Each structure stands twice: as structure tokens, then as C-alpha cells.
Amino acid sequence: MILVIVILIFGYLVLDSIKKFITLNKISFKLKGPTPLPIVGNLIQIGDKGHKVLLKYHEKYGDVYRIWMGDYFTIVVRDIDMIKKMYIDNAYVFLNHSDTPSNQYFSHNFGGLPFNLDKSEWKKRRVITAGALSKVKLRNVYNSMNSIIGQLLENLKQHSISGEPFEPHYHSDKLLSDINFKLFFNSDPDRNDVKSKEFQKFSDAVNQIVVDLGTGKLSDFVYMLQPLLLKYYQWTYKHMNFIDKFIEREYNEHVETFKPEYNEDPRDFLDTLIVKMGEHYEGDDIKKMVLELLFNIFIASIDTTAGTIEWAYLYLANYPDIQEEVYQELKTVIGDRELLPSDRNSTPLLNAFIKELNRIKPVVPFNIPRLTTDDVEIDGIFIPKNTHIIANTYGVGYCEKYFPNPSEFNPSRFLNPHINYSVFSYGPRGCVGQHFAMDILFLSIGNIIKSYKVSKPNGTKISEEGKLGLSFRPFDFTVSIEERK
Numbered sequence: 342m343i344l345v346i347v348i349l350i351f352g353y354l355v356l357d358s359i360k361k362f363i364t365l366n367k368i369s370f371k372l373k374g375p376t377p378l379p380i381v382g383n384l385i386q387i388g389d390k391g392h393k394v395l396l397k398y399h400e401k402y403g404d405v406y407r408i409w410m411g412d413y414f415t416i417v418v419r420d421i422d423m424i425k426k427m428y429i430d431n432a433y434v435f436l437n438h439s440d441t442p443s444n445q446y447f448s449h450n451f452g453g454l455p456f457n458l459d460k461s462e463w464k465k466r467r468v469i470t471a472g473a474l475s476k477v478k479l480r481n482v483y484n485s486m487n488s489i490i491g492q493l494l495e496n497l498k499q500h501s502i503s504g505e506p507f508e509p510h511y512h513s514d515k516l517l518s519d520i521n522f523k524l525f526f527n528s529d530p531d532r533n534d535v536k537s538k539e540f541q542k543f544s545d546a547v548n549q550i551v552v553d554l555g556t557g558k559l560s561d562f563v564y565m566l567q568p569l570l571l572k573y574y575q576w577t578y579k580h581m582n583f584i585d586k587f588i589e590r591e592y593n594e595h596v597e598t599f600k601p602e603y604n605e606d607p608r609d610f611l612d613t614l615i616v617k618m619g620e621h622y623e624g625d626d627i628k629k630m631v632l633e634l635l636f637n638i639f640i641a642s643i644d645t646t647a648g649t650i651e652w653a654y655l656y657l658a659n660y661p662d663i664q665e666e667v668y669q670e671l672k673t674v675i676g677d678r679e680l681l682p683s684d685r686n687s688t689p690l691l692n693a694f695i696k697e698l699n700r701i702k703p704v705v706p707f708n709i710p711r712l713t714t715d716d717v718e719i720d721g722i723f724i725p726k727n728t729h730i731i732a733n734t735y736g737v738g739y740c741e742k743y744f745p746n747p748s749e750f751n752p753s754r755f756l757n758p759h760i761n762y763s764v765f766s767y768g769p770r771g772c773v774g775q776h777f778a779m780d781i782l783f784l785s786i787g788n789i790i791k792s793y794k795v796s797k798p799n800g801t802k803i804s805e806e807g808k809l810g811l812s813f814r815p816f817d818f819t820v821s822i823e824e825r826k
């Protein structure tokens with residue numbers, strides 16, 4: 342028996358090496374990259390500091406190189422022109438995100454939007470989602486945005502009065518939960534009824550899923566282990582069931598209380614989805630589509646946007662001169678009145694601060710990896726079908742040819758931008774929530790700067806290192822704040 346197992350393992354290793362060799366031969370060794378190990382490829386070298394390791398490889402192997410993520414032959418790119426040739430000019434070949442078991446399980450078997458592998462189905466849902474996230478459809482959510490942010494400013498007051506340092510992590514996550522509950526379920530923050538307990542449980546389950554999804558798993562990338570991971574999720578994972586039931590209850594309640602006028606003036610995103618899905622699907626399919634979409638979008642929006650706001654606290658504290666300049670801009674342009682999304686046209690310093698934050702600490706540092714669905718050649722490089730693509734946003738931001746002295750935090754480089762850098766990616770599968778996210782970032786970060794002076798406790802510089810999970814966020818840190826008079 343032991344002999345059979347040893348022979349099987351040996352045979353697998355030999356086949357794996359042959360497969361890797363043939364793939365490399367196919368692309369004519371044009372792309373350089375680190376030597377892969379059998380089965381794991383380069384995953385061990387990359388470890389949990391992927392942003393730094395992939396950047397180092399760029400320095401060694403150039404703007405485009407190859408690695409193996411387990412069984413996935415992967416091309417890593419930090420050249421913006423090449424990324425655009427892939428994601429815009431050849432969008433159809435590069436459209437799908439990767440097909441790992443975690444993506445499969447947490448997307449209800451490749452349903453919803455981000456991990457849908459059926460391109461025509463994806464397109465239908467994408468159009469519906471983009472329409473539902475438009476400013477006109479989200480009128481009611483936008484009308485509540487300043488009061489939700491007002492609640493954040495009120496909660497921050499206690500720290501200003503006590504003078505005690507605090508962790509911004511909690512406040513950023515709570516702000517995004519509050520905005521999401523308003524967006525998805527028209528629920529006001531800090532409500533004191535039975536339902537608020539259910540919302541809290543839902544938030545906790547979502548947070549747990551964010552943690553689980555953000556933990557790298559070798560079995561996602563090794564074909565032989567993939568069925569085991571999927572079974573493990575199906576047999577042991579409890580949170581998805583709870584989430585599904587919660588959203589279904591909200592869906593049913595929305596349908597029962599729906600009034601004809603909500604067709605034109607929806608209460609929230611869920612109303613719009615119900616109406617729009619009804620134009621394309623029938624019966625129980627509508628409910629299924631809505632449930633899948635809602636969950637995906639909840640996850641896609643919360644950790645990313647909250648993470649960016651958390652980085653903002655850190656950089657405001659570490660760079661008091663820059664903070665003061667942005668504050669003076671807001672004082673002059675906005676004065677005592679409420680900050681509005683339309684003020685973005687007249688606040689170049691605040692916009693540049695947010696863009697530089699997105700460059701130096703992109704919360705989605707490697708994009709969501711894509712998977713090619715055909716052979717294609719770009720810039721003389723042959724890219725076979727089923728190649729994993731990492732458009733390395735972190736690498737672009739730290740590339741000297743685009744951003745001289747990239748380790749320096751310098752928002753003024755975005756005052757006259759000559760580079761089309763985007764943390765939201767490019768082309769038809771780029772982030773569908775980009776405009777909504779930018780409005781949240783503008784209003785929340787702008788309001789924090791307008792209302793409080795953020796500083797580092799004891800004057801000690803806060804570590805700017807980040808940790809990779811589902812999003813790229815800072816390690817725990819504290820700041821102090823003082824109310825602006």
C-alpha cells in the first residue's frame with residue numbers, strides 16, 4: 342500500500358514538472374520568473390507578503406513576468422499599457438475572474454457578479470447592477486449619507502473629549518456597515534429594535550467571511566486538492582446559510598411592502614434590483630439572482646472602502662503638514678456648510694490626498710486575478726488559455742517610470758496627473774462600485790479632516806506596513822483627535 346502511494350506521488354510530481362515545462366516551452370521562454378517547485382509552484386516564496394515579493398520580482402524580471410500559483414500558470418503585469426491591452430482591447434478573453442473553490446463556494450457556485458463565469462449572464466447582471474448603483478437610483482441613500490457620516494463624527498467626539506488614543510478600525514468598519522445597511526436594506530444606523538440584533542449578527546457573519554476569504558489556501562490552487570476544499574466548505578461552513586436566510590427575509594419583506602411609486606423612487610438598492618431583475622427573470626429565479634448579487638456586492642464593498650478610510654487616519658496622523666493643507670482647502674472652499682459629492686470639482690488637494698492614498702496603499706493590491714478563456718498574443722507574448730493574470734496594482738504604484746520616488750507619500754503628484762492610475766482596475770470588468778466608493782471616500786475622509794485634527798499618540802510615527810487579507814489594511818494602530826473649532 343505504502344509503495345503504491347509513493348509511486349502515485351512520484352508519478353504526480355513527474356507529470357506536474359512535465360506540465361510546467363511544456364507550458365513554459367509554449368510561451369518560448371519569453372517571460373522570465375522564479376523557479377517553481379513541484380505542486381506549490383512559487384506560492385511558498387510569495388508567502389504572506391505577496392505585495393513586497395511580487396514587487397521584488399518586477400525589479401529582477403521586468404514589468405511582465407511569470408510565476409506558478411500552484412497549478413495556475415500566472416502572468417504578473419505592472420505595465421499600464423499592457424494591462425489596458427488585456428482588459429480593454431482584448432476584454433473578452435480576459436473577462437473572467439479565477440475559478441478557485443473559494444470563489445466558487447462564496448459566489449453560490451459562480452453565480453452573482455464578480456465570479457460569474459458565464460459571460461452573457463455576467464453582462465446582464467453587470468448592466469443591472471451598474472444601473473442600480475447610479476446616483477439617480479440611489480437618491481435616498483445619498484440623502485442619508487451625510488447623516489450617517491454625522492453619526493460617525495458624533496461617535497468620534499468622545500475620543501476628542503477624553504483625549505485618549507483610539508483604534509480607527511472599529512469606526513471605519515461601523516461606518517461602512519451603516520452605509521451598506523442603508524444602501525441594501527434601507528435600515529437606519531443605531532436603531533434600537535429587535536431587528537438591530539439581527540443586523541449585528543449579519544455584520545458579524547460577513548466579517549467572519551471576510552476573514553476566511555482573506556486567508557490564503559494552498560488547496561485553492563492545486564487541482565488535486567480543490568474538490569476537498571469545496572467539500573470542506575459544503576460540509577462545515579455555517580455562515581453562508583445564515584447570510585442566505587437573512588437576505589431572503591429582507592427580500593420577502595421588501596416584496597411584501599413594495600409600493601408602485603418605488604419603481605421610480607426606490608427605497609434602496611434592493612428595490613431597484615427587484616424591479617430590474619423582474620424585467621429579465623421570472624418566478625423564483627428573481628429571488629435567487631437578487632440573493633446572489635446582494636451578498637457578493639456586500640462583501641466587495643465593505644472591507645475595501647473601510648480599509649481605505651483606515652489608511653486615511655494613519656496617513657493624516659503621520660503627515661500633519663499635508664493634513665493642514667487639505668484642512669485649509671476645505672475651510673476656504675466649504676467653510677461651515679455641509680460637504681457635498683459635487684464639491685469634488687473644487688477640492689483638488691483632498692482629491693489628490695485620496696488618490697495618493699490609493700496609490701501608496703491600494704486596498705486591492707493585485708486586482709481580482711483573471712483567467713484567460715482563449716489563446717492570445719499581446720506585445721509578442723503568447724498567453725495560453727487558462728492563464729492566471731495578476732494586474733499588479735501595487736506594482737504599478739511603486740514603478741519609478743510612473744511615479745518617481747514611489748515610497749514617498751506625496752499627494753501633489755496627483756495635482757496634474759499624467760498617468761491613468763486606477764485602484765479600481767480598467768475595462769468592462771473593472772469595479773462596478775467605483776463612483777459610489779469614491780463618493781463615500783470623499784465625504785467621509787473630507788468630513789473627518791474638516792471636523793478633527795488627527796495626530797499620532799506621543800508623536801511617534803505609526804508603522805505604515807500593511808497586512809494582506811481580503812483587502813490590504815494596516816496593522817492595528819491608534820490615533821488621537823482634537824475637534825476643530
Ligand code: HEM
Binds near residue numbers: 775
Ligand atoms: C475603495 C473601494 C473599492 C476598491 C479599491 C475596489 C476595487 C475593485 C477591483 C480592483 C475590482 C476587480 C476589477 C477587475 O477584475 O478588473 C472590483 C470589482 C468589483 N467591485 Fe469594487 N472596489 C471598491 C469598492 C466597491 C464598492 C463600494 C462596491 C459596490 C457597492 C464594489 C463592487 C464591486 C463588484 C460587484 C465587483 C465585481 C465586478 C464584476 O465582476 O463585474 N466595489 N473592485
